[in-house]
Amino acid sequence: MTMTLILADATAVTTLAASHFAGSLQAAVEARGRFVVLLSGGSTPKALYEMLATETYATLPWDQVVVCFEDERDVPADHAESNYRMAHEALLAHVPIPAANVHRIPTDVTPPKEAAATYEKTLRSLFDSEWPQFDLALMGVGEDGHTASLFPGSPGVDEKQAWVIAPFVDKLKVRRYSLTLPALANAREMVFLAVGPGKAEAVSACLEGAEDATVKPPARRVSEAHGRAVWLLDKAAGRKLKET
Ligand code: 6PG
Numbered sequence: 668m669t670m671t672l673i674l675a676d677a678t679a680v681t682t683l684a685a686s687h688f689a690g691s692l693q694a695a696v697e698a699r700g701r702f703v704v705l706l707s708g709g710s711t712p713k714a715l716y717e718m719l720a721t722e723t724y725a726t727l728p729w730d731q732v733v734v735c736f737e738d739e740r741d742v743p744a745d746h747a748e749s750n751y752r753m754a755h756e757a758l759l760a761h762v763p764i765p766a767a768n769v770h771r772i773p774t775d776v777t778p779p780k781e782a783a784a785t786y787e788k789t790l791r792s793l794f795d796s797e798w799p800q801f802d803l804a805l806m807g808v809g810e811d812g813h814t815a816s817l818f819p820g821s822p823g824v825d826e827k828q829a830w831v832i833a834p835f836v837d838k839l840k841v842r843r844y845s846l847t848l849p850a851l852a853n854a855r856e857m858v859f860l861a862v863g864p865g866k867a868e869a870v871s872a873c874l875e876g877a878e879d880a881t882v883k884p885p886a887r888r889v890s891e892a893h894g895r896a897v898w899l900l901d902k903a904a905g906r907k908l909k910e911t
Contacts, residue, residue, distance in 0.1 A: 680862055691704075691803045703794075705804040705851070706736050707805045708738060711807050717757045735770050735799075736754070739771070741833075773785050780833055786844065803858065808869050811869065812869045813886065815845045821836045822835065861904040867907040870907065
């Protein structure tokens with residue numbers, strides 16, 4: 668059952684997401700001695716990562732946190748477009764997560780298929796199960812309904828075996844690295860963040876699209892596959908949803 672919360676503005680979304688992140692982290696560490704989190708990229712989560720790097724969250728057991736990335740652009744780790752670089756600058760450089768616990772997607776490995784296989788091997792070393800089970804998967808959604816680097820119509824959206832793929836995304840004319848739908852959907856918790864008017868159409872298609880929609884946006888498919896995703900929206904991103 669998807670839960671949707673529409674909050675006043677982006678700051679309210681960030682604040683609630685940070686509080687949720689902290690609660691999930693503490694619960695996971697208490698229950699299992701670690702918190703394995705899947706970070707999303709793009710611009711939306713940057714404010715969340717920066718908030719988590721503040722004094723407010725300094726006492727969290729960061730040393731028990733393991734960080735993975737749900738997707739990456741085909742750029743070096745220090746490139747301005749790198750999701751890893753964004754998370755490192757906003758959060759990872761400011762909290763005491765052991766370096767060995769931060770697993771970026773190795774875009775320096777070639778060819779791309781080898782990089783995907785290498786990352787899958789890394790993830791498989793963290794989980795002794797058919798599919799990875801992240802304690803928390805932070806998800807974004809693109810204006811076209813993509814999530815991670817699963818784009819509408821792009822290769823790999825229907826992948827059912829691999830955990831990690833390296834699709835060439837025709838629409839962007841770029842290579843991407845991404846976890847697959849089943850690898851994402853097995854998370855214990857999944858939280859989508861979407862803010863701004865540009866996301867309203869995609870959010871509506873994901874949360875209220877026709878049940879028999881022949882082509883569901885990848886973000887909807889991931890959310891429905893998970894089954895208990897939480898969507899945190901600001902008013903602008905939620906403006907096309909029916910009043911409840
Ligand atoms: C990426 C992300 C991607 C992102 C959406 C939304 O690599 O870009 O992982 O899936 O979540 O594109 O991006 P914004 O937050 O920038 O709107």
